[in-house]
Amino acid sequence: MTTAVQLDGITKRFPGVLANDDVDLTVEQGTVHALLGENGAGKTTLMNILYGLYEPTDGRIVVDGDERSFESPRAAIDAGIGMIHQHFMLVDPMTVAENVTLGAEPRKWGGLAVDADAAVRDVAALSEQYGLDVDPTAPIETLSVGVQQRTEILKALYRGAEVLILDEPTAVLTPQEVEELLSIFEQLTDQGKTIIFITHKLGEAMAAADDITVLRDGQTIGSIAAADTSREALAEMMVGREVLLEIERPPVERGSTLLTVERVSTPSQRGVPAVSDVSFSAHAGEIFGIAGVDGNGQRELIELLTGLSTPASGSIVFDGEVITHTSRRDRIERGIAYVPEDRHAQGLVMPFDLVENGLLGNQRTSSFTDTGRIDWDACHEHASSIIEEYDVRPPNPSASAESLSGGNQQKFIVGRELARDPALLIATHPTRGVDIGSTEFIHEQLLALREAGVAVILVSSKLDEVRGLSDRMAVMHDGTFVDTVDPDAVTEEELGLLMAGEQPARGEQQ
Amino acid sequence: MTTEVRSMAEIAQRLKRRWLELVLVSALLLALGVLFSTTGLTLGDVISKRFLGATLRLSVPIAFAALGGIFAEKSGVINIGLEGHLIIAAFAAIAGVIMTGSVWAGFLAGILASTLFAVLFAIVCIEFQADQVIAGLAIWLVALGLGPFLSTVLYGSVNTPQTGSFQTITIPGLASLPVIGALFDVTPPVYLLYVAVIGCWYVLNHTAFGRWVNASGENPQALDTAGIDVIRVRYVSVILSGVLAGIGGAGYALSIGQFTGSGETMIGGRGFIAVVAYLLGNYNPIGAFLSTALFAGLQTLQIQLQTGVLPASLVQTVPYITVIVVLAAVGHTRTPAAAGEHYESGDE
Numbered sequence: 064m065t066t067a068v069q070l071d072g073i074t075k076r077f078p079g080v081l082a083n084d085d086v087d088l089t090v091e092q093g094t095v096h097a098l099l100g101e102n103g104a105g106k107t108t109l110m111n112i113l114y115g116l117y118e119p120t121d122g123r124i125v126v127d128g129d130e131r132s133f134e135s136p137r138a139a140i141d142a143g144i145g146m147i148h149q150h151f152m153l154v155d156p157m158t159v160a161e162n163v164t165l166g167a168e169p170r171k172w173g174g175l176a177v178d179a180d181a182a183v184r185d186v187a188a189l190s191e192q193y194g195l196d197v198d199p200t201a202p203i204e205t206l207s208v209g210v211q212q213r214t215e216i217l218k219a220l221y222r223g224a225e226v227l228i229l230d231e232p233t234a235v236l237t238p239q240e241v242e243e244l245l246s247i248f249e250q251l252t253d254q255g256k257t258i259i260f261i262t263h264k265l266g267e268a269m270a271a272a273d274d275i276t277v278l279r280d281g282q283t284i285g286s287i288a289a290a291d292t293s294r295e296a297l298a299e300m301m302v303g304r305e306v307l308l309e310i311e312r313p314p315v316e317r318g319s320t321l322l323t324v325e326r327v328s329t330p331s332q333r334g335v336p337a338v339s340d341v342s343f344s345a346h347a348g349e350i351f352g353i354a355g356v357d358g359n360g361q362r363e364l365i366e367l368l369t370g371l372s373t374p375a376s377g378s379i380v381f382d383g384e385v386i387t388h389t390s391r392r393d394r395i396e397r398g399i400a401y402v403p404e405d406r407h408a409q410g411l412v413m414p415f416d417l418v419e420n421g422l423l424g425n426q427r428t429s430s431f432t433d434t435g436r437i438d439w440d441a442c443h444e445h446a447s448s449i450i451e452e453y454d455v456r457p458p459n460p461s462a463s464a465e466s467l468s469g470g471n472q473q474k475f476i477v478g479r480e481l482a483r484d485p486a487l488l489i490a491t492h493p494t495r496g497v498d499i500g501s502t503e504f505i506h507e508q509l510l511a512l513r514e515a516g517v518a519v520i521l522v523s524s525k526l527d528e529v530r531g532l533s534d535r536m537a538v539m540h541d542g543t544f545v546d547t548v549d550p551d552a553v554t555e556e557e558l559g560l561l562m563a564g565e566q567p568a569r570g571e572q573q
Numbered sequence: 574m575t576t577e578v579r580s581m582a583e584i585a586q587r588l589k590r591r592w593l594e595l596v597l598v599s600a601l602l603l604a605l606g607v608l609f610s611t612t613g614l615t616l617g618d619v620i621s622k623r624f625l626g627a628t629l630r631l632s633v634p635i636a637f638a639a640l641g642g643i644f645a646e647k648s649g650v651i652n653i654g655l656e657g658h659l660i661i662a663a664f665a666a667i668a669g670v671i672m673t674g675s676v677w678a679g680f681l682a683g684i685l686a687s688t689l690f691a692v693l694f695a696i697v698c699i700e701f702q703a704d705q706v707i708a709g710l711a712i713w714l715v716a717l718g719l720g721p722f723l724s725t726v727l728y729g730s731v732n733t734p735q736t737g738s739f740q741t742i743t744i745p746g747l748a749s750l751p752v753i754g755a756l757f758d759v760t761p762p763v764y765l766l767y768v769a770v771i772g773c774w775y776v777l778n779h780t781a782f783g784r785w786v787n788a789s790g791e792n793p794q795a796l797d798t799a800g801i802d803v804i805r806v807r808y809v810s811v812i813l814s815g816v817l818a819g820i821g822g823a824g825y826a827l828s829i830g831q832f833t834g835s836g837e838t839m840i841g842g843r844g845f846i847a848v849v850a851y852l853l854g855n856y857n858p859i860g861a862f863l864s865t866a867l868f869a870g871l872q873t874l875q876i877q878l879q880t881g882v883l884p885a886s887l888v889q890t891v892p893y894i895t896v897i898v899v900l901a902a903v904g905h906t907r908t909p910a911a912a913g914e915h916y917e918s919g920d921e
Contacts, residue, residue, distance in 0.1 A: 137800045152795040154788045155910065165788055166799030168781040176779045218799075 066128070067092040067226055067257040068113065068144075073122035075108055082108040083119070084281040090226070090274075095248050095258045097272035097289070099265070101301055101498035102468040105281035106261045110228045113259075114146040115139035126226070145219025146228040149235075151211050153203045160186045160199035163217045189220055194250045209240035213247065220256075227251065229260040233267055234496060237357060238524070245271045263301075263498050265294045265308075277301055302500045310506055310531030313514070317534070318347030321487055321518040322368075327377030329363055331542075338364045338374070339542045345487065350509065350519040352533025352550065354526060356562055360542035361522050362404060365491055368520065369401045370394040382486065395424055400485035402476055404492050404522075406469070410476045413465040417455070420464050421446035421479055449478035454504070470501035477505055481512065488512060491522040506532060526558065540564035594902045601898050605891070624873060625755035630828055631869035632862075633762045634659050634840060637821025638847035639854070639861040640773045641814030647777070647856055648810035649790035649911045650698055651705045654690075654712030655818050656844025662687040662822025663839060664720035667832040668727065670736040676827055679736070680762075683823025684816060690716065691815020695808050702915040713844070721834030731834035738830030762824025766862075769817065773858040786810050790909030793916040803916050818844070849896050852906045864899075871895050 068090040075083040083105045090096045098106045111117045113124060115133030124131050126142050133139040136146070153162050160182040169185065171178040186199040195213045203211060212232065219227055233241045248258055248271055262268055268275050269289055277284040277300040284300045298306040322345040331337035338360045345351045353361055366372040368379065370391035379387045381397060403409035411420050422442045425431050431441050446460040453474045455467070464472060473493065480488065490509065494502040509532055512519055523529040529536060530550040537547045538561040545561045618624065638655040645652035662683035669682030694712050697703045721731040728734060739760040747757040777783040785806045788796040793803045826832055826839065833839040846868050854860025871892040879885040 136798060140800070152792065152798045154791045154795050156791060156907070157784075157787065161784060162795070165784060165796065166801045168784060170781065177781050177784065179779075 065092045066090070067126070068259070069123075069125040070109070070113065071123035071125065073109060073112060073124075074120045075105075075112060075117060076120045082281055083112070086122075086278065086281070086283050088276055088283070089286070090257055090259055092257050093252050093255050094273040095252055095260070095271055097268035097275045098259060098261045098278065099263065099268045099275050099297065099301060100278035101263055101500060102470050104278040104301075106278050107230055108281075109278070110146065110230060110259065110261060113139070114144060114228060140222050140224070143223055143225035144228065145222060145224030145226070147212065147215040147219060147230065147232065149230045151215055153211060153214060155204040156202060158200050158202050159197055159206075159214050159217070162203060162214060163189075163199070163221050165218075167222060186217060186221065189217055193220065193247065193254065195247060207240070208235050209237070209243060212236070212240075212244070216247070216251075224256075226257045226259065229258065231261055231263075233262065233264065239356075241267070265297050265301075265499070268297065269294060279303055298499055301498075306499055306503055308499075310510075310528075312510060312532065312534075315348050315514055315534075317349050318516055318518075320344050321347050321382060322520075323380040324368070325378045325380070327364075327367055327374040327379065329367060329372065329374050331363075337542050338367065340377075341542075341544055342377075343537060343544065343547065345518045345520055347486075347518050348513055348516045349534045350513050350521055350532050352529040352536035353520065353522045353539055354529045354536055354558065354562065355524070355539035357524050359539050361491070361539055363542070364539070365404075365489060365520075365522060368489055369399065392427070395483070398483070398486035400480040400483045400488045402473075402480050402488070402490040402493050404495075406472050406476055411464040411472060414463055416463050417450065417460045417475060418442050418446040420475065421449055421460075423479070425479075425483070445482070449475060449482060453478035453508075468498075470497040473497050474501055474504065477508055481508065485517060487518045487520070489520045489522075492524065493521070494523075494525070494528060526555070530558075538562055597898050597902050601895060604894075618877065619874065620752060622752060622755040622758070624870075624877075625752060626759065627873045627876075628866060628870045629755065629759055629763050629766075630825075631843075631872050632865050633766055633828065634663075634821040634825040634843045635847045635850055635869060636766055636862050636865040637762075637769065637824065638818045638844050639851040639865055640769055640858055641817035641821075642848055643773065643777070643851045643856050643858060643861060644786060644810045644817070645814035646851070646912050647790045647909055648786045648807045649793060649909060649914065649916065650695070650807055650811050651709065651913050652691075652694065652811065652814050653706050653709030653848065654694060654716075654844075655814070655847050656840060656842065657709075657713035657716030658687040658690055658815055658818035659822035659825070659840045659844045660713075660716040660720045660838050661690055662819040663826035664724060664733075664832045664834070666823035666826045667733045667736055667830075668723070670827070671728075671733065674737075676737050676739060680820075680823045680827055683826065684819035687819025687822060688812060688815040691812050691818075694815070695811040699804060699807050699811070699915075705913055717838065720832065720838060724832060724834050733832040733834075735831050739824070739827050760824070760828050762820065762828060765820060765824065769820070770858050770862045773817075777858065782806075782809075787909075789916075790912055793911055793914075797916075807916075818847075821847075846892070846896065849900065852908075853899060855906050856909075867899075868892055868896065 066089055070086060070088040073083050073086045086105070086109055088109070098110070100106050108117065112119045115136045115138050118134070126144065131142055133142065154165070163186045164182045169178040169181040170176065183199045190197045190199065195217060197210055197213050197217060203214065206214070216227065232244060236244060251258060260271070272289045274286060275289055275292065275297065276286040277297065279301060294308060298308060324341060324343050326340050326342050327338060328340055329338045341364060343351070355361060367374050370389060370393065373388050378385060381399065386394060386397065407413060412423065418439070422431060422437070426437065431438055431445070443460055449455065450458050450460060455471050455475045455478070467475070477493065493505050493509070497505065509519055509521065521529060521532055533550045535547055536550045537544045538558065539545070540562060541564055545564060545566060638659055641658070642652055642655050665686035666679045666683030670676055670679030673679065690712055694708055697708045698705050724731050724733050739762065741758060741760055742764065744757040748754045777786065785796060785801050789803050789806045796806070797803050822840065829839070850864040850868060851861040853864040854862070875888055875891045878888045878891070
């Protein structure tokens, strides 16, 4: 076996930050290599150096046995290195073939015209060769995220990439698309290509990679064959201490019914499945989970519960009072806290600092305002206490929300919502895009709430998470609850069928 | 059940929209009909060689400016100063003819003046990242002041003396066709316009440069990572917009043979109509040319309608009211995603 890429003692210093500290990485040709680490461990910086976006402060890059230094991505591309960024670099109104060939268009008539037919033919052939199944004539804006990602892979292959770097490739994909991507990895390595992918998900690294290199705080912690390690060992390497991967849910006495949802329905908008005829109840001291493939009405249902929209029919009763048509403000005052799905769009105002973000939703609470004037000192104190209690880093209330990593943003949102002292917490995808250390912490917080007698409604597309935390669990498909199950008794197979919308043989309801 | 509710609501919405469009368009037709009946005009006056010829002459400034605007905006730089390019080109063309005595030399002088303005605009917007709309308005205001001012300094009046102008070139045979024969009995700038419309369409849709212009306005970062210099593509596009608008302004002035600088100058807002024309044509050169023909036709019509009982100043608003109505009725132009945004390479 030959070595495709070797990084030797790479150090990268930014003003005030040591992003990479003497990092070594050896990638064998024809293998899948996972670069594993928590957010901010220096994985992306290292790959940007290999791709010519940054110049290393120190260290050696060896590609195919030759020492190289890339002053631009162009040079890296010419050396056969392609990178697929987390945010795709695609032109939406253009077709797949136009995007793939952009900047390297096949010409005809002495260069006067683009040979559009040749472009389509070449891209179709490449797509065929690596089993990518992409229609070269489809405009990008009509394609799913998974297909767009494969277009990016085609772009790199078209430019002659032998080594493909993918930055968090699964972050934007559905579970099915992840499966497809992993099989594409196999096709590519079978034909001699080398893949380096950045991830913070243990399961993926174990499932997809041949070798795994773990980075922490900008340093190489170790490289290991995926077959010779375990999730627990990797987690410890990543975080630097022992991590509880299994969620332990101590028994808690279930309290009285707090929220009763009775046959709510809402019409769909723009083809997204709506909610139809959903009924359930949530109790104090209970975590009620909602599982399902994304886009099956979870978002619409949660909007009905939080007061962001109102149902076309049905009723919602909270603590003995009908709140079907009350506003979000009214529900905040009643003690319904909400950790939204999209922390950038709904959870935080990104350019605002943490003091201002901590105030969001509290701006009418008497401890922060006296008839119209905001008490900024109190807000500052409030933000500081959230930061301290939830270990938000950097511990600086004046930092803007956008300067924080995803995990720290999420910890801050969870802290803010819990500081409202809620009776009911609605948490949607609370650990999406969050590293394992923070995930563990957020899970602990949810369980603590449950013990304190708060009702929690948890929506997550991570099956492990929703099964581990929930006392009862509904499976949603196409806007309806297919079934409500006991998460400890149900098998993975049964869940899969329910998520696909297959009705259970026994019509048993809890 | 729910899908029925949805489709009902959708149909209702669509009907409401259709109905609105219908009301707008019929109101316009009715107004035009009333105007017609108050004058002695007949349909035969409109479908005639004379009418088509006048329309083509008026199309020159609007269509060339629109073609220029397409390149600039597609590459991500909104050039709202097309009016300014037309004014300065018109003045420089006439001044050039007066100085050299050659119409073609004047034509080149006009193009050169407009191109210089475009270079200035490109540097301010791309290099110094000024707000494109403000910089574009500045170009217009500078030209609006500079043209008549230079005319006063050189010729003692905001209006230049009458000079030589482009002569009509008649293509034998084709020109004697009924009505459309007027297409082949026009001045050189009009023939140049035919070539430019097809040429621009070809460049934008079938050349690599056209692809780059498109990508530069939609997702400059994608173009940059593909190894193409976004800044260079934008410079070329903006300068091209100055060249094209320059041909329009110079060609228009030289078909009249005089620069008139009073009020809004002889250009009279045609640079702004050009912006509407390319938006209405959805950034397609051929679409922009057709919408230009519509506005130019209305302007020609408006001149003839002034013979009726209605006050002339009211009749003059006809083309502009039509613009508003047509925009409201069509209203689905897709602007480039990154238009108006600055781009800096290495913004990782």
